[in-house]
Amino acid sequence: MRRLILCAAASLALYFAAFAFVLHRPLSVGLLRMEMDQKLARGARLASPKLVILAGSNAPFSHSCRVIGAMLAIDCENGGVAVGIGLDDLFARWAPLLHKGDIAYLPIEVQQYDVSAAQNRMDMDGAWLFYRNRALLWCLGALRTLAGAFGNTMPDGLEALTEMAAHAAGLGHRRALLRAQFDRQGDRIGTTLATADPGFLALLHRVEPSASAIADGYGTVLVARFVRTETARGVMVIGGLPTDFNTVPLSRAAIAAIRAAFTANGGSFLELPNHSRYPRADFYNSEDHLAQPCQYLHTIAVARGLAPLLHRQAKPPSAAARALAGTCPPVGRVVASSGRQTAEPARTPPAVKIGYMSTNK
Secondary structure: OHHHHHHHHHHHHHHHHHHHHHOOOOOOHHHHHHHHHHHHHHHHHOOOOEEEEOOOOHHHHHOOHHHHHHHHOOEEEEOOOOOOOOHHHHHHHHHHHOOOOOEEEEOOOHHHOOOOHHHHHOOOHHHHHHHHOHHHHHHOOHHHHHHHHOOOOHHHHHHHHHHHHHHHOOOOOHHHHHHHHEOOOOOEOOOOHHHOOHHHHHOOOOOOOOHHHHHHOHHHHHHHHHHHHHHHOOOEEEEEOOOEEOOOOOOHHHHHHHHHHHHOOOOEEEOOOOOOEEOHHHEEEEOOEEOHHHHHHHHHHHHHHHHHHOOOOOOOOOHHHHHHHOOOOOOOOEEEEOOEEEEOOOOOOOOOOHHHOEEOO
């Protein structure tokens, strides 16, 4: 029995040591980690007042700091990386960089609100924090630390060995890849409609959570806590809806539950008339990922909606931004309509109605 206990203890010690100090995935997880580090470094250099967009991948794919910053005459960093990085982790990293007068816009993916505390503990960032930043992991709580410590499996170890060998051989140039995928303000670029995959998009049918699931979700608890804390520090926190297919309606009750997470805790909320829903053909490779022309179209509407909340005058978008947004969908694209083939005209950003915005200051 004593030998069994000693063997089990040695196995655990070897497991923890391997994943805490040696094994890691530099080409997959490491790419996301480098993306976040770059965004945090740029955000730290911005003077106040600045605007930071925080969410998962909906932030960089469907929103453009380049457009918002120019239209509102404010420095902007697109801080979103991916769903699967816990909201507690995201907020803990960005909170020290936000100061009085700054603005945080949060078009958080709907599925992030209804996660449970257990699901949040098992987010993918726990394992990489256990390897890279155990001090931050501990700050997220003892249970989060325990989940991060046990967050790796045998396949993860094999993938780590493969990626480490490939990286050591000079394969997978992460910085070059990030430069090709993101601009200097953290926006996702190069997601053209021509390279989108309509066949794959047609297979996506996500069911949105109910209003009660959103209201009771642990993600909502984390959002509400962030709004209260940052608002008390003089940071303006504005919620928003993520982009999704217009064939997937979000109920008024669900929208109200999301809005309440912000307005009931001192923040504000921006709701576009179309509820940030767009035709499936406007997306690149996921419900949360608009192709770049449609990213610009949506962002122009968001900038116009944010302007009165920030007491700023929205400038017209640049000619280049207007031209790119006008190709969502491309001018002259032939679409089926009632059995006839018709040419679809260029799109313009949805008009923003102030009545659709709820604020509680």
